[in-house]
Amino acid sequence: MDTREKLIETARNLFLQNGYGNTGVAQILKTADVGSGSLYHFFPTKEDLLLAVLHKYKELLHPMVIQPVFDRVTDPIERIFGVLDGYRQMLVMMQFSMGCPIGNLALELSNSHPAARQLLAENFTGWRLAIEKCLNDAADRLPENVSAEGLAQFVLTTMEGAVMLARTYRNLEPYNNAVSQLRDYFDRLLKDGTEWSEARPAPT
Amino acid sequence: MDTREKLIETARNLFLQNGYGNTGVAQILKTADVGSGSLYHFFPTKEDLLLAVLHKYKELLHPMVIQPVFDRVTDPIERIFGVLDGYRQMLVMMQFSMGCPIGNLALELSNSHPAARQLLAENFTGWRLAIEKCLNDAADRLPENVSAEGLAQFVLTTMEGAVMLARTYRNLEPYNNAVSQLRDYFDRLLKDGTEWSEARPAPT
DNA sequence: GTCTATAACTTGATAGAC
DNA sequence: GTCTATCAAGTTATAGAC
Secondary structure, three states: OOOOHHHHHHHHHHHHHHOOOOOHHHHHHHHOOOOOOHHHHHHHOOHHHHHHHHHHHHHHHHHHHHHHHHHHHHHHHHHHHHHHHHHHHHHHHOOOOOHHHHHHHHHHHOOOOOHHHHHHHHHHHHHHHHHHHHHHOHHHOOOOOOOHHHHHHHHHHHHHHHHHHHHHHHHHHHHHHHHHHHHHHHHHHHHHOOOOOOOOOEEE | OOOHHHHHHHHHHHHHHHHOOOOOOHHHHHHOOOOHHHHHOOOHHHHHHHHHHHHHHHHHHHHOOOOOOOOOOOOOOHHHHHHHHHHHHHHOOOOOOOOOOHHHHHHHHHOHHHHHHHHHHHHHHHHHHHHHHHHHOOOHHHOOOOOOHHHHHHHHHHHHHHHHHHHOOOHHHHHHHHHHHEEEEEHHHHHOOOOOOOOOOOOO
16 A cells, blocks of 8 residues: 555544544654655645545445445345444444544534535535435335435434434444434335425524 | 633633634633633643533523523424524524534544543433423324434434534535424324324425 | 654643732 | 743644755
8 A cells, every 4th residue: 555545544544533633643644654754745734634535535435335235235225224224333343432434524624624624515415315316216115295315314414413422322322213213204204105294494 | 700600601612613622721711811820720621621611511501592492482392393493593693603512522522531421411311301301291292102212312313413414514404404304204203193283384 | 755853833731929 | 819931742844865
């Protein structure tokens, strides 16, 4: 693995564990066993390294998060819950020390780092599109006036909130609960052909 | 306002805007116009100040977040959506620069600061209990086998995830969407078995 | 492309006078 | 209880040799 790739990979892991601000450049260098000059040759600033990490996450979304699930599950609705189960497994495996890497960085950086914020949003959108595709593949089972985009975004919302609570409580229960509730919602959507009740317009 | 209280209030605001790690003690001192010696008289370490801030949030939950909504809305289900609307208003007012203070700190600190993590969990629990009470007050309209605790936690999950997405996209749409979906879920729950709610206008 | 050394600065925390 | 002055350590980033 070349030096540039090693730096991105190391930074990705450390940002995931400690956040961006709490990860020092020196720590990255030590962990990657790379000299200071090398880093600043590839990445003029620490933020440039951050942006490279966020690009990397975009590249990893399908091979790491989506495709493995799609390979072993065919039903489009079950694929969605398969992806959610992947996050559950990660929480357990990492003993709640890591959540969704994008969610972590989103809250830390969306105020202060506009370029990073943009890439984080693109990561969210990529995730949502993958779920959206599943919903479109199951369109015949969903009420006609259900918005695939809106529902896919709601799945993302649920996942991110659930990961946050599970990590805070250091307990899987909030995550399992959220997935159960979402499953119940899906059951009710799939079950009856009744009208999607459009929510009231937001107050101004 | 005494110095101790002023320090807590200042730190609370700065942590909210910049996070814990990115807020320097010097910055707190300058903003609060307080000398270094005073701070360390009340709070031996920066973390002690953080814990005081988290205690403050627990105290503020009802007077600031819950009670104002309960005072102007009586229907228990509408109270829940009233609380959610409060967060929507905050996102707009603060132009997405601030989300849920607890959620922000939860992701930043739950790995590295166990004492803070515990207090963050207590804050979440307090919020959930307020929603849970609403659900119990509306128990006659909900299916018997619905767990008020589980559903209340799902509301919290949705709110936190929705705030995260809205801040990342710097757009209210993900938040409105999540609330709409949650409303639709509630409609399907309420409709299922019991009478139609007269507390709010029928969906258009 | 990589190394060493270091500049310029900020951090959290402390000591002691008053 | 508050002030001033200061500490040691850590931060990002740079310069110049190889």
